[in-house]
Amino acid sequence: MAEISTSSDDVTKASTEAVVTFQSLGVVDVLCETCDKLGWKKPSKIQEEAIPVALQGNDVIGLAETGSGKTGAFCIPVLQALLENPQRLFALVLTPTRELAFQIEEQFKALGSAIGIKTCVVVGGVDMMGQQIILAKKPHVVVATPGRLVDHLEKTKGFTLRSIKFLVLDEADRILNMDFESELDTILKVIPRERRTFLFSATMTGKVKKLQRAALTKPVKCAVNNKYHTVDKxxxxxxxxxxxxxxxxxxxxxxxxxxxxxxxxxxxxxxxxxxxxxxxxxxxxxxxxxxxxxxxxxxxxxxxxxxxxxxxxxxxxxxxxxxxxxxxxxxxxxxxxxxxxxxxxxxxxxxxxxxxxxxxxxxxxxxxxxxxxxxxxxxxxxxxxxxxxxxxxxxxxxxxxxxxxxxxxxxxxxxxxxxxxxxxxxxxxxxxxxxxxxxxxxxxxxxxx
Known part of the structure; x- marks a missing residue:
């Protein structure tokens, strides 16, 4: 497995030599313009490392702290791939909690506002019928918690994930800590083997390594500030x-x-x-x-x-x-x-x-x-x-x-x-x-x- 690891000192030195922009990472103009409108003046460290790797067609393991901008690190490559190959039910994002699912959907909507992105959140605590209606319209991106997604796979007539091109596992360590392993196994069995997979996690535990072996193909590991510390301010x-x-x-x-x-x-x-x-x-x-x-x-x-x-x-x-x-x-x-x-x-x-x-x-x-x-x-x-x-x-x-x-x-x-x-x-x-x-x-x- 290839590995890219960046420390704070490395980034500081690099920043004195060249200013990194989303455009220099290979992001298309329409998404660069949206990033600018959102106030994203330059990529975060994990975005700087992961986006070029993802745009080159690789599976990605992203290790970064909370608040590092990792949601953008997988949203942008997924949206750029969708622009190149428009398709309904294009990407599935799995996340451990309901709140995080809604937040990720907001990010996709914001970044994809100029290209007409259609999304759906599939989580527990919400009426299944309303979700079934939206799923029947075949959105581009489905953001889900594993348990409720399996419910739909088993009970929602006509719903299938056999054509998805991208799987994103966000906060993978938390998904596994919450005992969603059996649900993940079920989901991995019904999605295509020929797909791109991004796995993002704060920590690389034994369970995450096991999931990596089962779900990713020749991934590139992008690790930024993976040591436990708190910011100076x-x-x-x-x-x-x-x-x-x-x-x-x-x-x-x-x-x-x-x-x-x-x-x-x-x-x-x-x-x-x-x-x-x-x-x-x-x-x-x-x-x-x-x-x-x-x-x-x-x-x-x-x-x-x-x-x-x-x-x-x-x-x-x-x-x-x-x-x-x-x-x-x-x-x-x-x-x-x-x-x-x-x-x-x-x-x-x-x-x-x-x-x-x-x-x-x-x-x-x-x-x-x-x-x-x-x-x-x-x-x-x-x-x-x-x-x-x-x-x-x-x-x-x-x-x-x-x-x-x-x-x-x-x-x-x-x-x-x-x-x-x-x-x-x-x-x-x-x-x-x-x-x-x-x-x-x-x-x-x-x-x-």
């Missing part, structure tokens, strides 16, 4: 605190950093919902995002956060990878991730595209070992977040009342669902905003160092 901190006071410290930190767009990561769906309710009961504009929400509610939550209707997104790791969430100023890890690599993906939501960002990780007496693994992974000791602990004590009474209200609300909506969101949960929770304001003063934007 991200200021990372930890905050050591007693487990019982987590909610009080969260309220204090959120109050101190008010005015910034934040994502708060929690370890479970139930804690995500509970935390969002507590913040709302304290008068803080927050919206939850987790796997037990319906698809419509998940997309609604994302759109509210992206449009700044809500300034705080409280989420499980469903939001830590792949999702295009612009302009996040602060990431708060309320729960330390069990997998150290997930820390990289979480804090990678901020300090993107050259902007500054801040992350604060809450470390309790029970999290010390997990946190030490994170510091070992990123290769540095983080400074402690400076906090006036007296301010936390002042909030205890109001936070306790917010906790009580949150427990009542979750119980009313059905404790049997283990924190699942009822269809009217957002509307009900919004009614509580402002009952217990904790903002003594307007928060300031975080300082740019």
């Amino acid at each position: 991200l200021f990372q901190y930890y905050l050591f605190l007693p487990s019982k006071d987590k909610d009080c410290y969260l309220a204090a930190v959120v109050n101190e950093l008010a005015g910034n767009a934040m994502i708060i990561f929690c370890g479970t769906c139930a804690n995500t919902q509970r935390t969002a309710l507590i913040l709302r009961n304290l008068g803080i504009s927050a919206v939850p995002l987790h796997g037990q929400m319906s698809q419509a509610k998940r997309l609604g939550a994302l759109n509210k956060f992206k449009s700044a209707t809500k300034s705080i997104l409280v989420a499980t790791d469903v939001a830590s990878r792949g999702l295009d969430i612009p302009h996040v100023d602060v990431v708060i890890n309320m729960d330390v991730p069990a997998r150290s690599k997930d820390y990289i993906h979480r804090v990678g939501r901020t300090a993107r595209a050259g902007r500054f960002g801040k992350s604060v990780t809450f470390v309790t007496q029970y999290d010390v070992e997990l946190y030490q693994r994170i510091e070992e992974l990123i290769g540095k000791k983080l400074p402690e977040y400076e906090m006036e602990h007296n301010e936390v004590k002042v909030l205890q009474e109001r936070v306790a009342e917010a906790q009580r209200l949150a427990r009542l609300e979750m119980k009313e909506r059905g404790s049997k669902k283990r924190g699942a969101v009822a269809s009217d949960s957002e509307e009900l929770a919004d009614q509580n905003i402002g009952k217990h304001k904790i903002y003594a003063k307007k928060g300031k934007k975080m300082k740019r160092k």
Whole structure:
């Protein structure tokens, strides 16, 4: 297998010698013009490596971090091939989550706006009949999660993938970690052997290597910044605190950093919902995002956060990878991730595209070992977040009342669902905003160092 590997130093040296453009990579004029309209002034590192290889007709393995521009790295070659050989049901893109599927479709629509691209998203949590109607029209690109795609292959009359020319496996490591191996086997059996395949992943695990051998032919490996690290403009901190006071410290930190767009990561769906309710009961504009929400509610939550209707997104790791969430100023890890690599993906939501960002990780007496693994992974000791602990004590009474209200609300909506969101949960929770304001003063934007 051929391999192209680029380090940050290599790219810096190369950039002083020649400016790389999409046109110089071999991208046709109509797509170059679209990239320019989208504000893509120059290719990202993974795009610079993968696009020429793909345009030469090779299968590609792309190893790159989250937020690296890898979606564009496979969208552009697929669209250029479609221009050269127009055909319905031309490409299939497999992805691990519903949200990522919709995001990829948006990218295809944006990049293919000048050529009349037709797309379809096939994911769970949405009515199959509506998807069947769109599939019957034979779109150019189908973006799907493996489970729902297999449902259509088995149940949708007349739907076949026997003519597709491209297969894209995005976030392949996550697809395999979510136990979609049997679905992948089913899909690989019904698509043509004579096809092009692109596999993109953040990590090259044993399972990914096995999938590579089964699905790709003489691939070229394009690896960019494959070591675990965080960007220089991200200021990372930890905050050591007693487990019982987590909610009080969260309220204090959120109050101190008010005015910034934040994502708060929690370890479970139930804690995500509970935390969002507590913040709302304290008068803080927050919206939850987790796997037990319906698809419509998940997309609604994302759109509210992206449009700044809500300034705080409280989420499980469903939001830590792949999702295009612009302009996040602060990431708060309320729960330390069990997998150290997930820390990289979480804090990678901020300090993107050259902007500054801040992350604060809450470390309790029970999290010390997990946190030490994170510091070992990123290769540095983080400074402690400076906090006036007296301010936390002042909030205890109001936070306790917010906790009580949150427990009542979750119980009313059905404790049997283990924190699942009822269809009217957002509307009900919004009614509580402002009952217990904790903002003594307007928060300031975080300082740019």
